Amino acid sequence: MPATPAHSSGSMESAYSPPSRSSSQSPIRYAYDSPTRQIYAETDRRRRRSNQRALEMIDSPSRQLMVEFGQMMLHSEAIHNLRLDQATADYVKPQQEILAAAATQHARLLRYAEGELRIELMELERQRIEAEIMQARRDEAKRIELLRIERQKEDEAREEQKRAAAEQREKELREQQLKAEQEKEARRVAELEAEQQRQAAQAEADRQAKAAADAEAAEKARQAALQAQQSQQASQAPTATAPVAIAQHPQLSPSTLTATLLERKTAELAAREAEHKRYLDLHKALKIFRNDVEAHNKDHAQDPNALGTIRRRVTAEAGKVSANKAANAKAAAAVREILREGVSAKFSYMSTVDVRKYIVRPIPAISQDSEAQYPTMLLYLLNILAKRIVNQFVSEGIKDYNPIDPLGLMAVSIFSDDEFKWKGVSLFDLVLAKLHAQCAVLFGIYGKENTEQGRKRLGWRREGGEYDDPTTYMDRVRALGAGFASMTLRQFNKKIPPIPAIEFWRALECIINVPSEEVTATHYYVLQGMLKGFVEKLIIQFGPEALVAVKMAVIDFPKRVTEKTPNADSVRTAARTVEVLADVWKRDLGLTLA
Structure with missing residues (x-):
């Protein structure tokens, strides 16, 4: 018996409805995680409920069967689509994870690349800045070198002007001397004639005086004989004893002692002044000597420019002294080669000169004047070197004390060489x-x-009629004090220094023993130059006595300034530059003087 539509409908629905989750078969997994799928599923449920209601309203079994078959086909298609969607989702998910991992790796690589780029840009910027700094240094060095060359040219131009002026003055002086000699010769002739006339008159007067003297002597002899005869008749007079004086040792009173010390000090000052004058005369003689050499070169040299070239070479090599010992040794060797070149056949036309006129210190005795001859060109080049060294002291000392010490070493090293001495005298x-x-x-x-x-x-x-300003002068004497120290505080193993270290001690003594009313700012600035940078060498040279002298120089001597001191304010300012050396040495050297 056929089932009722309602029953059939219920059977068909139950036969083709989706399996429940509690079924023993493998359940169908509905992926409702996608919003689109959720909407589709909701729409499907509504349609099935609508179709269910419509199916319940159909009374024909065949129609109901057709409807149910259609619903089954739709449901089968929906199930198929859901499975396709699920398979697609299962396939897409690993790909998305791979893409996400690739994106993460890409982002990491991008960050690494950006970091490397920043580092590279920073390195390029550093190199650019460093290149700019190096270029700036090169430009500055070039500017300084150009300035030095320009200054050297200006100095040479001034020297040339001075030389021309000196030649003109010398020419005028020679003319004046010639005129004076002519006048002197005329006066000598006139005086000779007058002297001859005077001698003739004197001879006549002497003859007459001699005749009168002879007559007077004869009269005196007669009177003496008469007196002798009368004395024999006279009685003998008693003799009286004379008191014997007792010799005593002289006693020195305070006034006598003061006078003795004063005489000694006066004699010492006179000796200093005399020696100073001899050196000033030598300084003037060297200027005349240089002009004579250059004039002789102009008249007799095959190449008039050779003298100027070799002079500039000496100046240039001496100017290369720096803190580099190897470079300094090379520069000193170059100077020695130039000096040897000066006595070569190239300058044979310069002949020789009597060197005794250019030496102040004691010289050995010689039997003939020919032994005093010295190569003119060598003396000229040594004078150029001496001038360059002193000028270099000033130019380097204004900037820094370090280059002065090797410059002093070059000076004493070259002047102590036996090949440049005269009979062992530097x-x-x-x-x-x-x-x-x-x-x-x-x-x-x-x-x-x-x-x-x-x-x-x-x-x-x-x-130009104007003195240097005080700052320039004080910088110069400070640098010269340092240069003096760099030359005197030297010790050689195989050579004798051209100036002994005791000269430094003597200079130090001359400065710190100046009376309060005579001390000047110059004393303090020179003293600062002598001690700053050289106190260690001074202590090595003289030992414990040097510490006492240094203490007197930097602690006691600055207190010598009083209100009675001329220009007390400026002198007191200069004294402070010496006074602070004690603190500097305590900080840098651990040397305590107090």
Whole structure:
């Protein structure tokens, strides 16, 4: 018996409905995680419920069967689509994970690349800045070198002008001397004639006087004989004893002792002044000598420019001294080769000169004047070297004390070479003459800084009628003090220094023993140059006595300034530059003087 439509409908629905989750068969997994699938499933449920209601309203079994078959086909298609969607989702998910991992790796690589790029850009920027700095240094060095060359040319131009002026003055002086000699010869002839007339008159007067004297002598002899005869008749007179004086040792009173010390000090000052004058005369003689050599070269040299070339070579090599010991040794060797070239056949037309006129220190006795001959060209080049060294002291000392020490070493090393000496005597007086002219305080010579005569004694430069400003002058004498220390505080194993270390001690003594009412700012600036940078060498050279002297110089001597000191304010300022050396040495060297 056929089932009722309602029953059939219920059977068909139950037969083709989706299996439940509690079925023993493998359940169909519905992926409702996608919003689109959820909407589709919801729509499908609504349609099935609508179809269920419509099916319940159909009374024909065949129609109901057709409807159910259609629903079954739709449901089968939906199941198929869901399975396709699930398979697609299962396939897409690993790909998406791979893409996500690739994106993460890409982002990491991008960050790494950006970091490397920043590092590379920073390195390029550093290299650019470093290149700019190096270029700036090269430009600055080039500018300084050009400035030095320009200054050297200006110095040479000024020297040339001075030389021309000196030649003109010398020419005028020769003319004046010639005129004076002619006048002197005329006066000599006139005086000779007058002397002859005077001698003739004197001879006549002497003859007459002799005749009168002979007559007077005869009369005196007669009177003496008469008196002798009368004395024999006279009685003998009693003799009286004379008191014997008792010899006593002389006693020195305080006034006598003071007078003795004063005489000794006066004699010492006179000796200093005499020696200073000899060096100043040598300084003037060297200027005349240089002009004579250059004039002789102009008249007799096959190549008139050779003298200027070799002079500039000496100046250039001496100017290469720096903190590099190897470079300094090379420069000193080059200077020696130039000096040897000066006595070669290339300058044979220069002949020789009597070197005794250019030496102040004691010289050995010689039997013939020919033994005093010295190569003119070598003396000329040594004088150029001495001038360059002193000028280099000033130019380097204004900037820094370090280059002065190797420069002093070059000076004493070359002037101590036997091949440049005369009979074992060094020509270092060429250097000392320039120091006497520019920094006489080193040798106990000084004067008032606010007077014309005092400045002249102290060595103030005067160009164009105007003296150097105080700052320039003080920088110069400070540098010369340092240069003096660099040359005197030397010890050699195989050579004798051209200037002994005791000269430094003597200069130090001359400065710190100046009375309070005579001390000047120059004393303190020169003292600062002598001690700053050289106190260790001083202590090595003289030992414990040096510590006592240094203490007197930097602690006691600055206190010498009083209100009675001329220009007390400026002198007190200079004294402070010496006073602070004690603190500097304590900080840098661990040297305590107090």
